[in-house]
Amino acid sequence: MAPTKRARSSDEDPANRGTHPNRGVNEDVLFEILKRADARTLGAAACVSREWRRVARDERVWEAACARRWTEASVGCGEERLRSVVLALGGFRRLHALLAKSFRERKTSSFCGAKWGRDEVNLSLCLLSIKCYERIKVGGL
Amino acid sequence: MKRENQYLYPHPDPSAAGSSSSTGGKTKVCWEDDSLPEAGMDELLAVLGYKVKSSDMAEVAQKLEQLEEVMGSVREDGLSHLASETVHYNPSDISNWIENMLSEFVPPSFDSNLQPLPPTSIDSFIPQVGPVDFPVMLDQPKLSPIFGGGDSSSSLPDYDLKAIPGNRIIYPQNQQQQQLEELSSSANKRLKPTAPPTEAPLTTSTRPVVLVDSQEAGVRLVHTLMACADAIQQSNLKVAETLINQIGMLAASQAGAMRKVATYFAEALARRIFNCYPQESINPSFTDLLLMHFYETCPYLKFAHFTANQAILEAFSNKKKVHVIDFSMNQGMQWPALMQALALRPGGPPAFRLTGIGPPSPDNKDRLREVGLRLAQLAETIHVDFEFRGFVANSLADLDASMLELKPSETESVAVNSVFELHRLLARPGAVEKVLTVIKEIKPEIVTVVEQEANHNGPVFLDRFTESLHYYSTMFDSLEGSTNSQDKVMSEVYLGRQICDVVACEGLDRVERHETLEQWRARFGSAGFESVHIGSNAFKQARMLLDLFSGGDGYRVEENNGCLMLGWHTRPLIATSAWRIGSSQ
Numbered sequence: 001m002a003p004t005k006r007a008r009s010s011d012e013d014p015a016n017r018g019t020h021p022n023r024g025v026n027e028d029v030l031f032e033i034l035k036r037a038d039a040r041t042l043g044a045a046a047c048v049s050r051e052w053r054r055v056a057r058d059e060r061v062w063e064a065a066c067a068r069r070w071t072e073a074s075v076g077c078g079e080e081r082l083r084s085v086v087l088a089l090g091g092f093r094r095l096h097a098l099l100a101k102s103f104r105e106r107k108t109s110s111f112c113g114a115k116w117g118r119d120e121v122n123l124s125l126c127l128l129s130i131k132c133y134e135r136i137k138v139g140g141l
Numbered sequence: 142m143k144r145e146n147q148y149l150y151p152h153p154d155p156s157a158a159g160s161s162s163s164t165g166g167k168t169k170v171c172w173e174d175d176s177l178p179e180a181g182m183d184e185l186l187a188v189l190g191y192k193v194k195s196s197d198m199a200e201v202a203q204k205l206e207q208l209e210e211v212m213g214s215v216r217e218d219g220l221s222h223l224a225s226e227t228v229h230y231n232p233s234d235i236s237n238w239i240e241n242m243l244s245e246f247v248p249p250s251f252d253s254n255l256q257p258l259p260p261t262s263i264d265s266f267i268p269q270v271g272p273v274d275f276p277v278m279l280d281q282p283k284l285s286p287i288f289g290g291g292d293s294s295s296s297l298p299d300y301d302l303k304a305i306p307g308n309r310i311i312y313p314q315n316q317q318q319q320q321l322e323e324l325s326s327s328a329n330k331r332l333k334p335t336a337p338p339t340e341a342p343l344t345t346s347t348r349p350v351v352l353v354d355s356q357e358a359g360v361r362l363v364h365t366l367m368a369c370a371d372a373i374q375q376s377n378l379k380v381a382e383t384l385i386n387q388i389g390m391l392a393a394s395q396a397g398a399m400r401k402v403a404t405y406f407a408e409a410l411a412r413r414i415f416n417c418y419p420q421e422s423i424n425p426s427f428t429d430l431l432l433m434h435f436y437e438t439c440p441y442l443k444f445a446h447f448t449a450n451q452a453i454l455e456a457f458s459n460k461k462k463v464h465v466i467d468f469s470m471n472q473g474m475q476w477p478a479l480m481q482a483l484a485l486r487p488g489g490p491p492a493f494r495l496t497g498i499g500p501p502s503p504d505n506k507d508r509l510r511e512v513g514l515r516l517a518q519l520a521e522t523i524h525v526d527f528e529f530r531g532f533v534a535n536s537l538a539d540l541d542a543s544m545l546e547l548k549p550s551e552t553e554s555v556a557v558n559s560v561f562e563l564h565r566l567l568a569r570p571g572a573v574e575k576v577l578t579v580i581k582e583i584k585p586e587i588v589t590v591v592e593q594e595a596n597h598n599g600p601v602f603l604d605r606f607t608e609s610l611h612y613y614s615t616m617f618d619s620l621e622g623s624t625n626s627q628d629k630v631m632s633e634v635y636l637g638r639q640i641c642d643v644v645a646c647e648g649l650d651r652v653e654r655h656e657t658l659e660q661w662r663a664r665f666g667s668a669g670f671e672s673v674h675i676g677s678n679a680f681k682q683a684r685m686l687l688d689l690f691s692g693g694d695g696y697r698v699e700e701n702n703g704c705l706m707l708g709w710h711t712r713p714l715i716a717t718s719a720w721r722i723g724s725s726q
C-alpha cells in the first residue's frame with residue numbers, strides 16, 4: 001500500500017517532479033545533500049541513476065566541493081568573478097578533477113582532506129584555461 | 142727504431158696529427174696493400190693498412206694488451222734489442238707480428254709483472270685494438286656523464302670521456318683496477334706521441350654486436366660518434382663515411398634514449414657529409430603538430446610559459462591597459478593562462494592587447510589570424526577586453542618600433558616576450574643588436590626571454606657537436622619517463638630537427654644557435670638592460686608543475702641570480718630571464 005500512496009502523492013504534487021515513485025528522495029533534497037558531499041561521494045552518487053547523475057554533475061555541487069578544499073587566501077578574487085571565469089573555462093567539476101589528479105600524490109599532503117593552497121589553485125586554473133583553449137576551434141567553441 | 146716505428150705505429154706527419162687517412166695512405170704505399178678488404182678481414186683496419194681477420198680480432202686485442210703491459214714494465218734497456226736485432230716481417234699482419242714481438246721478450250722474468258688475463262667470459266671480452274687513446278679527446282674539457290643519471294640501467298658510474306684508458310674498458314672493474322690503470326697510463330705516457338690515432342672506436346663489422354656488453358657498446362658508440370665528428374672536422378670524409386656505418390650498427394645494439402639520440406646524430410652527420418639538408422620540405426602544419434606533442438609530453442614549454450607569465454603578471458600589477466608583444470607566437474599557447482590570471486586578479490582585468498609576430502607560412506594560411514580569433518573567443522568568455530594584431534616577418538630584425546602602433550607609455554604598459562626565438566637571430570651578424578635596439582625603443586616594462594641553456598654556437602664544429610650530443614642526450618633521457626608513446630615519438634622528431642640543424646647546417650641555414658644564460662646576460666647587459674629578478678611565486682609554481690609530469694623526480698628547478706633554470710638531474714636545459722631597461726639609459 002505504501003508505495004502506491006507515495007506514487008499517487010507524487011502524481012498530484014507538481015513540485016515533486018523529480019521523484020521516482022520507488023526512490024523516495026526529492027531532487028531538491030538530494031541536491032542539498034550532495035552539496036555537502038565530498039568528491040568521492042559525488043562520483044559514487046553519479047552512478048546511481050540518471051536523476052542522481054544529473055544532480056551530482058551540477059556545477060554548484062562541485063563549486064561547493066572545491067570551496068571546501070581551498071582557503072580564502074587560495075583564491076585572489078571575489079566569489080562571483082571566480083565563478084564566472086571558471087564556468088566559462090570548463091566548470092568546477094573539471095577544475096576539481098585537475099586539482100585532485102595533480103595534487104593527489106604530493107608527498108607533503110597525506111590525506112584527501114589536505115587543503116589546496118594558492119599555488120595549486122593558480123596552476124590548476126592555468127591548466128584549465130589551456131584545456132579550454134585547446135577545445136576552441138576557429139568558428140565555434 | 143725509425144723504420145720499425147713507422148710500421149709499429151703508423152706515425153702521421155706532424156702537420157696532420159690525428160689524420161688517419163693520410164697515415165693509411167702512407168702505409169698503403171709502402172706495402173702495396175690492396176685497398177679492398179680481403180675476405181674475412183676487418184674493414185676498418187684495412188682502410189688503415191692493417192690486415193686482421195675479423196675472427197682474430199679478440200685475440201689480437203688481448204695480445205696487444207699483453208704486449209703493451211710487457212713493454213711498459215721492462216727496464217730501460219729492455220727494448221733496445223727490438224731496434225737493432227729484431228727483424229719484423231709483414232707487420233700489417235698484426236696477429237703474427239704480435240706473436241713475434243711477444244716472443245722477443247723473455248717470458249719468465251716478466252711473469253710477476255704481467256697482469257693475469259681475465260677469464261674468457263664473453264662479457265668481458267671486447268674486440269678492440271690497442272689502448273683507447275684518443276688524441277682529440279684528451280684536449281676536450283671534462284664532459285659530464287652522458288647517461289646523466291636518468292635510467293640506472295644505462296648509466297655508467299665513472300664515465301668520463303677523457304679518462305678512459307684501454308684497460309679500463311676491457312677488464313671488469315673489480316679486477317686489480319689500480320694496477321691496471323697505473324700500468325696503462327704509464328704505458329700510454331710513453332707511447333702517446335706515436336700512438337695510433339683515431340682507431341679507437343673500431344668494432345668488428347662481422348662479429349655480432351650482441352656478444353658485447355651493452356654498456357661497453359654504449360661507450361664505443363659515443364666514441365664512434367666523436368670520431369666521426371672529428372673526422373669531419375679534419376675534412377676526412379672517407380673515414381667519416383666508414384664510421385657512420387659503424388654508428389648505425391652500434392646504435393642498433395642500444396636501447397632507449399641512447400639509441401634514438403645516436404640515430405638522430407648519425408643522420409645529421411650523414412647529412413653533413415653528403416651535403417643534403419632538406420630545405421623547403423618542412424610542412425608548417427606538421428611542425429605545429431610536433432610542437433603540440435612536445436608541449437604535452439614534457440614540461441619545457443609549459444615551464445617557459447608559466448615562468449614568463451608570472452614575471453609579466455607581476456610587472457603588470459595595477460596597470461589598466463597592457464600590451465604584450467610576442468616574438469614567438471606559434472599556437473599562442475602561452476596566453477590563455479595569462480588571460481585567466483589577469484581575469485582573476487584582485488583589481489579586475491585590464492584591457493589586454495596582444496601583438497603576435499610570426500614567420501610567413503608557405504601555404505598561405507593565415508595562421509596568426511586563426512590564433513588571434515581563438516584567443517579572442519576565449520577572452521570573450523572570461524570577459525577580458527582583448528585586441529589582437531598579427532605581424533608576419535621573415536626575421537625579427539625586420540621589425541621596427543613604428544610598425545607596432547605603440548601608445549604612449551603612460552596609458553599602456555608593454556611587455557616583450559620571446560620563447561626560444563632570439564637565438565635564431567645570431568645567424569646574421571648585427572641582427573640581435575638591432576632587435577635589442579628596437580626593444581629599447583618600445584620601452585617595455587619587462588622583457589621575458591627563455592632560451593636553451595647550452596652553447597651550440599661555438600666557431601669549432603667539433604665543440605658544437607660535443608656540446609649538443611650531451612645536451613640532447615639529456616633531453617632524450619628526460620623524455621623516457623613519459624607514458625604516451627605517440628607523444629614521445631613526436632617530441633623526439635621535434636628535437637631531432639633541432640639536432641639536424643645544429644650538426645648539419647652552416648651559415649644562414651643554421652638557426653639553432655643556442656647560447657648560454659651567461660652569454661645572453663652579457664649581451665643584454667651591454668645593450669643597456671638590467672636584470673629583473675623572477676620571484677619565488679614563479680619558482681613555486683614551476684616546482685609544482687614539474688611534479689605533474691611523469692618522471693617528475695628527475696626535473697629540477699634552480700634559481701640562478703634571479704633567473705630560473707629547468708634541468709634534468711644535474712644538467713640545466715632551459716633558462717628563463719627577465720629584463721628591463723637599465724636606469725642609466
